[in-house]
Amino acid sequence: DLDYLVIDLPPGTSDAQLTLAQAVPISGSLLVTTPQDVAVQDVTKALAMFRRMSVPVMGVVENMSAFVCPHCGEATEIFGRGGGEAFARRNELEYFGGIPLDVRVRQGGDAGVPAVAQRDPGVAADVLRQLARTVAARMSVRAARQAPVLSIS
Template structure:
């Protein structure tokens, strides 16, 4: 969701950065098709890798392929702060931060290090996933992070042959949580093979030649996020930073 959100925002003409804050499970470079090692700028900062019109940074760029990153909390927090402070992001309209699930050191570090314009909560429909998202919601609220809304990923599978929808993970979980918690429901992203294929190949769904139902939903999500941030920006002067 973070990858496609960032690319869709860039397609609208915005200047976008994508920070992979899942330090122990970094996979943003693969999903973006971003390769190579970031170089140093003239000012001594790290130059992010650019792909699909998005500036990308991840710890994966700095470790050998397949090497595990076994770090304790302080190291994880330090890496995220360095990516915020020491990367040559330039002038951005949006910095999308991909976070691991739950309430880890990554979320805590981010909330304490920078002013966040809004969090996008991502869930699948079943109760187990909703339980984790509910905890993340409570944490963000406790830390006074604005919640832009919730999006339901993998909401249903559409058969490519007959078009029949199969709700593999249940139905309406995000919609129910949104109603209970007073959140905006930002939409439903269907379970589609093109999203998985694009993630493996480094071509996000919204950047593929043929636009499927998931790509349409993801572009609509980007529009919803941009609209809500524009409303906030009109009343505040805080930097724009979205968290997915």
């Protein structure tokens, strides 16, 4: 039994999104963008497609929101600032926050150890952990609202 199945789709409105939305009942989608305008344009198309296909959109996450220096911890906004949050606000979606670039995420991926399971997980792992908790809570609430009601007559 699965509680959640997370599928990472390519950006935009490719055949993968269309096929999945047509073939599988989707409980909720989470739009992921980066701060850049071109990425926000892609996610705008994805939002339009999901809405046309009646796929519930939970909210927006901004990936690569900043680069966190592994030596001093300073954050630098390489790709701009606030594109995902502005997109969420314009489209009346919940903004789940930004995930910073952190070399430990890549290192853990290469080693087969998820960022959240590392000894020194770093800021990105903390954000990912909180994001997972928030999404799971929202999905539980959504499922409870959609649960069938049995009546005995």
